[in-house]
Amino acid sequence: MSIALPCLQETVSEITEELRGRTDRGEVATYIPELARVDSASFGIAVVDGSGQVAVGGDADVPFSIQSISKVFTLTLALGMAGDRLWQRVGREPSGSRFNSIIQLENERGIPRNPFINAGAIAVTDLILSGHQPREALGEILRFMQFLADDPTIKIDAAVAASELRTGHRNSALAHYMKSFGVLDNPVDHTLGVYFHHCAIAMSCRQLAMASRFLAHLGRNPATGFSVVQPERARRINAVMLTCGHYDGSGDFAYRVGLPGKSGVGGGILAIAPGKASITVWSPGLDESGNSRLGRIALEMLAKRLDLSIFGV
């Protein structure tokens, strides 16, 4: 479990070299005005293996808006607080729909299909919030990220959060809709406030790869041996990432990359090679499913060259 991946930095450097110059990068997300200002030429990658080896390439230390990648960590936190009771509020089946679809909610009495579509992540946020002030819940989420990444400098980009609060009508619709079915416990504006803020956490590839080590190593931080979650729970979070991590592009990601992963519209993708490594790539241009275009390609190359696929070794 703690053997170093061979040729890791060389491979990461090669891929960075091959991809940095590519111009077919897709479109930067514009629906949150603040996100549209990012430099579309950015490209970063970071891989942390079980031996503690860290390989980086490109803009691996530039913070970006993690957006939906935060859903992996809020799910982890909420499972720790609510246990399997969480699954009464949210399903764990792929939705076959876009990240912000509301149709499925109407057909299934307000229960979101999984914790990685927006509605599901809002329901998970509501569970974390339960009985607390938004500021407290948000502090807890942020401290959890800092703890996992072992980096107290991680912070929330207030401008991005404010931008989402102003323009996030679709997410407001999802929240009010679930509230009408009794799926949310807290005032809608409290839950949305926390949701928009945790999506606005800014982290670098390196920080994200560090923060997600526990998912690659049966719930433990391999550096300290400290257990974040039970092995079973780490496996299960990986399973949900694999089936649901990329909205209506989840099947294609599994097919091409073969790793559990979670993308965000900020252009980041987190991927886990169980027993081997935690990986983050970042390139702001998105494909038509809303996932980082070069990010997915980088992961496909990395998985192939390092033989990381979970579907055959």
Added chain:
Amino acid sequence: MSIALPCLQETVSEITEELRGRTDRGEVATYIPELARVDSASFGIAVVDGSGQVAVGGDADVPFSIQSISKVFTLTLALGMAGDRLWQRVGREPSGSRFNSIIQLENERGIPRNPFINAGAIAVTDLILSGHQPREALGEILRFMQFLADDPTIKIDAAVAASELRTGHRNSALAHYMKSFGVLDNPVDHTLGVYFHHCAIAMSCRQLAMASRFLAHLGRNPATGFSVVQPERARRINAVMLTCGHYDGSGDFAYRVGLPGKSGVGGGILAIAPGKASITVWSPGLDESGNSRLGRIALEMLAKRLDLSIFGV
């Protein structure tokens, strides 16, 4: 890759012992009259590892109707014939719907969401049929199964096929619907005839576990070293099984069992532990998603006790 799994037969025997007596078995499928006649108390399990070790329990040598499990093998065959062109006819995303839903077809111009829902498997069958007589295509599919399992006695249960032909109006609807969009090339009754017959192949747990060894071992038969498909293709078929293999219960199966798998309404489930083993369980009672109830539980126990999950080791 060829190390024998330790304690394999003991574990299989234990699980068989624990599950055989359970009475919460779900309901046997009744929509094909012929399937309803099967003995609901049947329970079988077979595991083949990379060293050639075979462990069996219960009714592991009793043939049953493989039904949708055949879709894994027709996909393999069609990919060999048509290559990636196949993906113009059928997607590879989870559908979020029941096995026989037609809604998705209307919304996506007749292109089935993946090859493991009924519509997708009919489209795959149509590709195999292309330019041949139904009898020839069916012969090819059957010989492929016999070759993979190394067992020339495998055959089609004509009574089951006839029963489906008489009562399969929902599948006829799917086929005519795709035909209206030009997604099928052959006459609808030819394509459906082949489809109903390959679903009616009868195999035992042992035969199915043998036939699917190539999926656990990068496309090769580990006994002979003979390559059935390229490693990349084996990985990808496993990926599609993981995301789409259990209809609207795919996410739950990945979450609980953590292995690529494919179920059939005959009560069989095929599961693949990449690099380790191919597995088949059989118990005719189904849960509400149409997957074998005890079968899923047996796989959950087996994956846990032998540490087979692809999501963390």
Added chain:
Amino acid sequence: MSIALPCLQETVSEITEELRGRTDRGEVATYIPELARVDSASFGIAVVDGSGQVAVGGDADVPFSIQSISKVFTLTLALGMAGDRLWQRVGREPSGSRFNSIIQLENERGIPRNPFINAGAIAVTDLILSGHQPREALGEILRFMQFLADDPTIKIDAAVAASELRTGHRNSALAHYMKSFGVLDNPVDHTLGVYFHHCAIAMSCRQLAMASRFLAHLGRNPATGFSVVQPERARRINAVMLTCGHYDGSGDFAYRVGLPGKSGVGGGILAIAPGKASITVWSPGLDESGNSRLGRIALEMLAKRLDLSIFGV
């Protein structure tokens, strides 16, 4: 009830004159190859009032394929045979969907939303067929049309029927789908055979306007006083025409024309001015909802100039 409409022929002649030359006629239906051969410049109109006055314009005596207009007459016939029992097989709500949508069927256990979408008309045809040979049922439908129009020369266009049989996969899908829910009693190919043939009846504007006099006059033929249906039933058929007669363009037709009506993809539209007149227009070019473009405009002009709207006099 039997007062002659003033200025009827003049108005009809004026409208014919104004519309014949228009070139914005929409597209002739091509999905049935045989229909695509019709002369797109055709334009006919016929109005029969309660006094027996008949006003015609253009190609009012040229037979065309009545297509879905036949659904009004099969509904009338089936209500006579099955009475209100018919409404257990088919609803009477607007569908909000295209004429050949299958989505609604899946959501409502195979019960078509109303008798004027294709699925509903197929279910109605199945009721008429019950216990008879297709040839007999078809003979009954044809004789009913001849009787209503008082014209024994009306016949079925065999080439159109054959064309539909060959290409009607979408309708086959609808029929098999309903059969899978037990909504059809007869063999699917029998029901579809009768359905395709009654859609292929060829009639002129004059013949259709004559045949539908009973709907304008409380169920009676005003010339003979003979009662075809009870007054209540005539009203109710008109109500279903108003809410459901033009698929997903029904609301717009009611808004613009203000009369119960039923369109067919052959370019005909039947409209009823209760207490006043039965009307048929024909122009083969269709709008995006599949309704005759000039036909709708002609009816809008006619309703306005003769003050026929049911929504305010």
Added chain:
Amino acid sequence: MSIALPCLQETVSEITEELRGRTDRGEVATYIPELARVDSASFGIAVVDGSGQVAVGGDADVPFSIQSISKVFTLTLALGMAGDRLWQRVGREPSGSRFNSIIQLENERGIPRNPFINAGAIAVTDLILSGHQPREALGEILRFMQFLADDPTIKIDAAVAASELRTGHRNSALAHYMKSFGVLDNPVDHTLGVYFHHCAIAMSCRQLAMASRFLAHLGRNPATGFSVVQPERARRINAVMLTCGHYDGSGDFAYRVGLPGKSGVGGGILAIAPGKASITVWSPGLDESGNSRLGRIALEMLAKRLDLSIFGV
């Protein structure tokens, strides 16, 4: 146009007598807590004909919450302000869905199917609001009602409005959803505030029947001759009521009653007999489509006995 309906008061009294004692009244709406407090045994009816004759029965002078019946008047007002430009924001097709469905919005880029489902009425309210403060817009709506009914005592029930503001999450979801597509111009809370308040207007059967005289008489108040809207517009509002006035029960209402109508969850139904009378009935118990159960039956009896159906006279 101004002939008095014969036997009007006798018929109204008979129907009141026959229905008052019935116990199969359906369920009073409970989703707005304030509405649930109404006396379920209430029953009122009022009919105003073109001669100025007013016939009443039961609780015809007890004010009730008009709820969705207000949508008829806001549509009238908005058409006066925006003309046909209104139809760029909202369609006029039956939705085939429940009053508060959001599915259709997702499939049609946020454009509500018609002005009588909740989303459509919210969009219409947003048009009325344009460029004004909520208080001003609301004042305008209220004064319009008072003017039409010739009764300055009509007012808004503040307790009902407050109850809706607190619990109307489903309507909030619809509004935010449309806002995300740019279909609403004003701040969501402004638009919803006006919407909830005009739904909370309290009126009696008599007041509503008086206020809607213009719809029965080509846009004019028959008492004063004053024109509220053009004849064409009155006809068209009636047409939209007929096809869309009762959500997914519109077809059934047209079939049974044969009059344009609009129901509200407060148990009121407004119906128009063009050229003859404006009618309001009130009974708080609702059927499964959310329409007053006894109200619909009363209208069916009235239309039959006075021969009011628009579908055959």
